[in-house]
Amino acid sequence: MPSTIEEISLFLLQNSPESTRLWGIVGWVIAGLLWLQVLPLGISMLFPRRLLSEKSKESEEEFPSLAVVVAARDEQEGIGSCVQSLLEQDYPQLTIVAVNDRSTDRTPQILDELARSDSRLQVIHIEELPSGWLGKNHANWVGAMATPAQWLLFTDGDVSFRPQALKRAIQHARITQSDHLTAFPQMDSGGLWESLMICTFTMFFFFKFQPWLVRTKVKWAYMGIGAFNLISREAYERIGTHEELKMEVADDIKLGKRIKQFELQQDVVDGTELCSVRWQVGLKGFIHGLTKNAFAGLEYSLFLATFTTLAFIGIYCSPYFAVIFFSGADSWGYWASIGSVHLAFLLVLIQARQPIYLVVLLPIAEWIFLYTIWRSVVITLKQGGVRWRDTFYPLDELKRGLK
Numbered sequence: 001m002p003s004t005i006e007e008i009s010l011f012l013l014q015n016s017p018e019s020t021r022l023w024g025i026v027g028w029v030i031a032g033l034l035w036l037q038v039l040p041l042g043i044s045m046l047f048p049r050r051l052l053s054e055k056s057k058e059s060e061e062e063f064p065s066l067a068v069v070v071a072a073r074d075e076q077e078g079i080g081s082c083v084q085s086l087l088e089q090d091y092p093q094l095t096i097v098a099v100n101d102r103s104t105d106r107t108p109q110i111l112d113e114l115a116r117s118d119s120r121l122q123v124i125h126i127e128e129l130p131s132g133w134l135g136k137n138h139a140n141w142v143g144a145m146a147t148p149a150q151w152l153l154f155t156d157g158d159v160s161f162r163p164q165a166l167k168r169a170i171q172h173a174r175i176t177q178s179d180h181l182t183a184f185p186q187m188d189s190g191g192l193w194e195s196l197m198i199c200t201f202t203m204f205f206f207f208k209f210q211p212w213l214v215r216t217k218v219k220w221a222y223m224g225i226g227a228f229n230l231i232s233r234e235a236y237e238r239i240g241t242h243e244e245l246k247m248e249v250a251d252d253i254k255l256g257k258r259i260k261q262f263e264l265q266q267d268v269v270d271g272t273e274l275c276s277v278r279w280q281v282g283l284k285g286f287i288h289g290l291t292k293n294a295f296a297g298l299e300y301s302l303f304l305a306t307f308t309t310l311a312f313i314g315i316y317c318s319p320y321f322a323v324i325f326f327s328g329a330d331s332w333g334y335w336a337s338i339g340s341v342h343l344a345f346l347l348v349l350i351q352a353r354q355p356i357y358l359v360v361l362l363p364i365a366e367w368i369f370l371y372t373i374w375r376s377v378v379i380t381l382k383q384g385g386v387r388w389r390d391t392f393y394p395l396d397e398l399k400r401g402l403k
Helices: 005-012 018-046 079-087 107-117 135-145 165-175 192-209 233-238 241-245 251-261 282-289 302-325 328-351 356-383 395-400
Strands: 066-072 094-101 121-126 151-156 180-187 229-232 266-277 385-388 391-394
Touching (some): 066 165, 094 107, 094 135, 107 121, 135 241, 135 251, 151 165, 151 233, 165 180, 192 282, 229 233, 229 251, 356 385
Parallel strands (some): 094 121, 180 266
Antiparallel strands (some): 151 229
């Protein structure tokens, strides 16, 4: 077996020129597959879909009733600023339903204090989680059932909202006749590695879910983002509410999937004008934060995880090795592959207002990303389920709850 780069190169190039021509074709095939992803992503980054509404010109009576459901468990560091940013909205007929889901920190006290100063804030305390439910999904359902509002906005306890965010979102939904509007928030980040991994995740998230197709009738193109999921009451009840998502770890995305399954209208926008959030803190926080999500996104299938990994390595990682082994025209397709994915990543960095020099670290980020996925797979299988916010959910129940 070959053991050095020179020996491997000779091994790959044996029986030339036929074999070298074949490897050169493989490089261009990979480049073509990448450009099918990179071109629409590049367009969406250069020309992101913005909110169609401007400052409100409608009368207060023309706005439908809206309830913001904030599911919170141990969110004492961010829940106060989150709820306060909602209370500062000038949206008429607004109710904020904050659901304290068995918190063990100061979250319930902070919420109760805020509720005493503003009647628009309703606080619900959950002391016990019913069987067959994930905590957040149950909290969202309880919050939605506690209000008769015509529209519901599901959000997280660490999100901060811009002034006029609610009015502008409702206006956009009504202009576009959307039953469901979701938005990419501004991602606040800390150090280099945190920014690198969040932008890497964003790029591959776009590649997988293709948000540029969400507004079409294509059923496999759907979207839902936990920071901002706005849905009409009629649509929410039609898709079966969160009762149909009881054991879904990725409940936000699967809510969007249900919308498409029922042939309702969905839209996704750049939400930097709506809200911001610091999703994960540091590289360690990123890796640990995806422990519950990554394997869930692969439907808890070891086969799918393996297939996805091999495809990922073949398309995104192999070109870096190929340019070491091949030269001249045989390497051009691989260089084109490397250039295209780095261009896509550069556009993501620019859109996220992150340092562009991070583009050179993409190869390292790709392997960290793969490590994160397999860490999720191994831990989930080893412990027989997912531990989320101090609650354990058995794998068999999670699989049965997939939609």
